[in-house]
Amino acid sequence: MRKLFRIRTKIDIKLYNALALGVFLLVLFLWTMLSAGGSISQIFLPSPQSVLIYLIHVFGSGQIWPDIGISAYRIFMGFVIAAVIGLPLGILAGTFNFAEALIQPLTEFIRYMPVPAFVPLIMVWFGIDESAKIALIFLGTLFQLIPMVADNVRAVPEDLLSAAYTLGAKRITVIMKVIIPAIAPRTMDTLRIMIGWAWTYLIVAELVAANSGLGYNILKAQRYLKTDAIFGGILIIGCLGLLTDRLFVLANRKLFPWAEGGK
Amino acid sequence: MFGRKKQAQTEADSVIEAHVANSKILVSNLRKAYVSKKRETVAIADVSIEILDNEFVSIVGPSGCGKSTLLRILAGLDEATGGTAILDDKLIDDPGADRGMVFQTYTLFPWLSVEENIHFGLKIKKIPKKQADEIVDHYLEVIKLTPFRKSYPKELSGGMQQRVAIARALANSPKVLLMDEPFGALDSQTKSEMQLLMRQIWQVDKPTVVFITHDIEEAVFLSTRVYVMSGQPSVIKANIPIYLSYKRSLEIKDTTEFIAYRHRITALLHDKEVDVEVES
Structure with a gap:
């Protein structure tokens, strides 16, 4: 028992897993009790069984797949465009002081503008077709990505660059052969955090300006007060988010076996 | 060109011969100061040193005496605010593979x-x-x-x-190997092993080495010559050739000659008045 409260000391892995699973079961138990007790109406809190039945139904009939597909497409496009533009800009801002002056203050300024507030503007500019959702995800992630990548560059130890110079490397070699490989694992991690944000902005986009996708599905369920479908939709999004997150972690371990924590 | 037969020579001879042969690095009146709004911080006041071909020269000094800055200037990683540093007749102003x-x-x-x-x-x-x-x-x-x-x-x-x-x-x-307290973060056992390895590498290939350390024992063991740097103002205080046997093992650290060198440099560093003759 005393062992549990040792600061930063690992506990037995079995105990760890049991505790983690236990919390899930506890939440499920409380949910079941609250919904089954009848004190709360099904409309406010659907029972776990009804949510499960909904999930089995949408996956069984296959009607959810087009929604998942279109949502995944929007995430992918917005995220990839943001990465393609944001990574080089972040690297420049972290490497050269003049580039930092050009890029970062403006980025930090835009970063604090609430992205959902851009929705009406985006609808004026892009209408309500796919480009609108992609643009929203792009805007939501790009300005977060740039300063984070720049910070990754700044975290590369100065001595590592000095060592490269004393081995005969010129500036372009230092960028290509030292800075970029050095930031790679951390930047994968940055992208992992970004894709989490992308899921959030996807739902924002789909809740207000879409006629397909997982977010739209939730909105549609709200109209008919189908709370079990709302719960189910949120669960699906959560699981997909978790899945992409784990894929990034796995890719990081496989791609960068040399990094601390890599395999 | 002077028909060197290094293996057969004692180290003292080779140092003298090198004087005749080649100056590898020549540092003249080097100065480094950092200027901020309010005041000027002097890292190196006025340093002139000469490193000869195939020498192993250590620079010892208290922390903050600017010895690492000196090495970084030699590497071309820092710029001096005054004076010159020359490698083989070429002014050092950039880092390079040499x-x-x-x-x-x-x-x-x-x-x-x-x-x-x-x-x-x-x-x-x-x-x-x-x-x-x-x-x-x-x-x-x-x-x-x-x-x-x-x-x-x-x-x-x-x-x-x-x-x-x-x-x-x-x-x-490289023409010269610059080492900035490379064994400073190691435990003493590993440190001794590394010193021995470094000395053996030098004995075989004779690379020109400039070695920064605050460990006097390490400097005496490795070097053919030791520069002693003082703290404030940071200038070269003494230049001490080490006449110890050429092939060195760790046991040499217990000999009276070795200990004498150690004491002499320690005294210099601690600013004691010592009546030892200081060559320069």
């Missing part, structure tokens, strides 16, 4: 294996693959890490990482 450097911090590229790290400089120099492989094999042998050639730095101990860093710098065959 001055290899080993740092106190671990600076192996973590994404490259041991052998790829040693390859790094050779690739930049565009040395043909076959020849480069031979050089890498040779230095892996020298640092006794051939079995670890495929390992990543994170799998190596601190001492092993520094051995690779030394091999990486030497593989580039």
Whole structure:
């Protein structure tokens, strides 16, 4: 028992897993009790069984797949465009002081503008077709990505660059052969955090300006007060988010076996 | 050109001969100051040193005396605010492959294996693959890490990482090897092993080395000559040739001659009045 409260000391892995699973079961138990007790109406809190039945139904009939597909497409496009533009800009801002002056203050300024507030503007500019959702995800992630990548560059130890110079490397070699490989694992991690944000902005986009996708599905369920479908939709999004997150972690371990924590 | 027969000579002779032969590095009235809004901080007041071909010169001094700054200027990583530093008749103003450097911090590229790290400089120099492989094999042998050639730095101990860093710098065959307290972060056992290895490398290949340390014993053991730097103002206080036997083992640290050198340098560092003759 005393062992549990040792600061930063690992506990037995079995105990760890049991505790983690236990919390899930506890939440499920409380949910079941609250919904089954009848004190709360099904409309406010659907029972776990009804949510499960909904999930089995949408996956069984296959009607959810087009929604998942279109949502995944929007995430992918917005995220990839943001990465393609944001990574080089972040690297420049972290490497050269003049580039930092050009890029970062403006980025930090835009970063604090609430992205959902851009929705009406985006609808004026892009209408309500796919480009609108992609643009929203792009805007939501790009300005977060740039300063984070720049910070990754700044975290590369100065001595590592000095060592490269004393081995005969010129500036372009230092960028290509030292800075970029050095930031790679951390930047994968940055992208992992970004894709989490992308899921959030996807739902924002789909809740207000879409006629397909997982977010739209939730909105549609709200109209008919189908709370079990709302719960189910949120669960699906959560699981997909978790899945992409784990894929990034796995890719990081496989791609960068040399990094601390890599395999 | 002077018909050197290094192996047969005593070290003292070779130092004298080198004087006749070649000055590798010439530092004249070097000054480094950092100017901020309010005041000027002087890192190096006025330093003039000369390093000869094939010498192993240590610079000892208290922390903050500017010895690391001096080395960084020699590497071309820092700019002096006054005076000159010359390598082979060429003014030092940029870093380059002719001055290899080993740092106190671990600076192996973590994404490259041991052998790829040693390859790094050779690739930049565009040395043909076959020849480069031979050089890498040779230095892996020298640092006794051939079995670890495929390992990543994170799998190596601190001492092993520094051995690779030394091999990486030497593989580039620099004109001079600059070492900035490379064993400073190691435990004393590993440190002694590294000193012995470094001395053996020098005895075989005679690279020109400038070695920064605050460890007097280390400086005496490794060097053919020791510069003593003082703190404030940071200037060269003494220049002490080390006349100890050429082939050195760790036992030499217990000899009276060795201890005498140690005491002399310690006294100089602690600013005691000592009536020892100081050559310069």
